[in-house]
Amino acid sequence: MAGNSQRQGAIRKSKKGAQVGSGGQVKRALTGKGPTPPAVARKGHPAARRASSAGRREQEKGRTAPGGPRSRSAEAAELLVGRNPVAEALRAKIPATALYVAIGIESDERVTEAIRLASNRGITLLEIGRGELDRKTGGLLHQGIALQVPPFAYRELPDVLAAAAESRTAPLLVALDGVTDPRNLGAVIRSAAAFGAHGVILPARRAAGVTATAWRTSAGTAARIPVAQVTNLVRALKDCQQAGMFVVGLDADAATSLDDLQMAADPIVVVLGSEGRGLSRLVGATCDLTLSIPMAGAAESLNASVAAAVTLAEIARRRRPSAS
Secondary structure (H helix, E strand, O other): OOOHHHOOOOEEOOOOOOEEOOOOHHHHHOOOOOOOOOHHHOOOOHHHHHHHHHHHHHHHHHHEOOOOOEOHHHOOOEEEEOHHHHHHHHHOOOOOOEEEEEOOOOOOHHHHHHHHHHHHOOOEEEEEOHHHHHHHOOOOOOOOEEEEEOOOOOEOHHHHHHHHHOOOOOOEEEEEOOOOOHHHHHHHHHHHHHOOOOEEEEEOOOOOOOOHHHHHHOOOHHHOOOEEEEOOHHHHHHHHHHOOOEEEEEOOOOOOEHHHOOOOOOOEEEEEOEOOOEOOHHHHHHOOEEEEOOOOOOOOOOOHHHHHHHHHHHHHHHHOOOOO
8 A cells, every 4th residue: 555665554534634553553562550559558548648647646656755755856956056055065065966167257265165176076067158157047146156966855854853852952943834935945044054953844845945046045054954844844843842842933923922932942943934924824723832023113024034033043042051
């Protein structure tokens, strides 16, 4: 037939004109898709959605174990910024993976010490442009230096209580009830370390954790004071009571004033409420005593970190041997 030398298949006539066929090659080239996959592997199938939901629940269980804090391996490393926090963290031998230093930084003794300590520990030293460091730190005031650190290693509450009991002074702990601002948290940690507290207790949910921002605000003192993260703050406070400690909450409406605190020399847990609502109902009911800070003027309340500093300073004053 005419045209057989120019194609494999027959010529089909249509309104569009003559078309060359495949000569049967396409049919021979077809391959099956294999067996139908199981229901759990088919996207959009109800069984697949149920399996996905179960997987997410199992992953969440891995992050939050019953009775304990979130697994730190499930969280990403952070950048600790600022000369004091970085130097303090390196002195305390906080695990770190890299030290970033801005090109052309004006060095001082803290920067020199940080570079020396990082080099001695084999931590990678990276010199980068200030703009790149700004980007990495999200615009935080980094002072030309940043330390990449793994997630903060919280302590177990029984360990904190045991260490406090073994100290030479009466145990003093600070507990935070729903403080959500990491800068407030960092400032509280700094005050706790400054006035002789033996540890800080944080709830694991609906509260700030020790992030890079909290690290920086604490001026690195988070490296020197143990911080416990607990699943249930009320239960943790009851554990403190069973260990022989008085639980004292700060409440602006309390009838008893800080001036009337008679148990400053005894084992104490000072509980601070959140920035807005103060102590939660259950936490307030668990406290052995609630105190208000006497103030003059129109101010109705103090920032949580300021209230912590005032209260801890008063307790420290009363604990000094010369105090009457």
